[in-house]
Amino acid sequence: MIYTVTLNPSVDYIMELNSFQKGGLNRSSxxxxxxxxxxxxxxxxxxxxxVKSIALGFAGGFTGEYIKQFLNKENIITNFVEVNESSRINVKVKADDETEINGSGPTICKETIGKLLDQISSLTEDDMIVLAxxxxxxxxxxxxxxxxxxxxxQGTRVIIDAEKNLIQPVLSLKPFLIKPNHHELGEMFDTEIDSIEDAVHYGKKLQEYGVENxxxxxxxxxxxxxxxxxVYYSSIPRGELRSSVGAGDSTVAGFLAGLSRGWSIEESFRLGTSAGSATxxxxxxxxxxxxxxxxKDIQITKI
Structure with missing residues (x-):
């Protein structure tokens, strides 16, 4: 089974406006x-x-209930640890440009953290867990x-997609997969990565710490x-970029979906790239x- 962990989930409330007037009354369309x-x-x-998964993390209040009910309607299994305060709301205002106001989220106590660790301690070598x-x-x-x-x-495979200071302490613990973009990979080594050759070089440096993929x-x-x-290279299919939000998460999901189906590493990579591009x-x-x-438009080559 694939488990995903979201420690600070939100209700993303998106409001679209024809125009936005600061300090005035605005009405959404x-x-x-x-x-x-x-x-x-x-x-x-x-x-x-x-592909089935179980969503873990912390959720509370009416917003936490909304998150769980929404996912359950999509037939996604949830097992969030209940917290006393409400899960956060992130407001996204889309007008001539986009403005975001993100909530800070609930306070998580030590006892609640322990409950999530208890859930994770029951996982086995047949499971994968995504820390994102x-x-x-x-x-x-x-x-x-x-x-x-x-x-x-306990032999559970770990996939991590997070910022530099959260990834670095995990490197020596042999995670199954790390998925940075080229900017994030560069940040980990205090450099800029603009070429395939540079990305391969620094990707291999990550593997020297013990990262499998x-x-x-x-x-x-x-x-x-x-x-x-x-080392495999994947082309990107032609298309119009609409929004990069969630593309990296989709890439991870596609790759894991391929592996869970028993596909080869190349075909799983192809599915990851197609899911990321589709988003x-x-x-x-x-x-x-x-x-x-x-x-079908994605070419995978070994380099």
Missing amino acids: SESAFPGGKGINVSRVLNVLN GSIPGSVPKTFYQEIADLCLR VLVSMAEKGALLLTEDD AYSIGLCTTEKVESLF
Whole structure:
């Protein structure tokens, strides 16, 4: 089973306006609300690809209930640990440009953290767990490291997609997959990465720490997958960029979906690239039809 962890999920409330007047009365032309968070995005795209997952994390209040009910309606299993305060609301105002106001989220106590660790301690070597996104201020910054250490001892494969200071302590704990984009990979080594050759060089440096697989997305330049023995390059299908939000999460979901189906590493990489591109070429997350339409146009080569 694939498990996703979203420590600070949100209700993303999107308001579209014809124009926005600061300090005045504004009326929206349309509104929508979706559950937000990188781990939740992974679970939702896995569901689009007909692969089951269980969404873990912390949720509370009426917003937490909305998140769980929304996912349950999509037939996504949730097992969030209940917290006393409400999960956050992120407001996104789309007019001539886009303005975001993100909530800080609930306070997470030590007892609640322990309940999530108890859930994770029941995972086995047949399971994978995706650690995605930021950590709330009330949770120790070493929490991903603690989870990865627990998973190493029980044989559970760890996938992590987070910022530099959260990834670095996990590197020596042999994570199964790390998925930075080329900017994030450069930040980890205090450099800029503009070429495929540079990305391969620094991706291999990550593997020297003990990382099994490194998946690097490079926007219009394509994507790289470094495995224990090989390096693969994926082209990007042609399309119009609509929004990059959730594209990286979709790439992770597609890759894991392929592996869970028993596909080869190359075909799983192809599915990851097609899912990421399908989301980038859409408003919102990808659809099954969009992923399938792009899949055949992607070329995977060993370099």
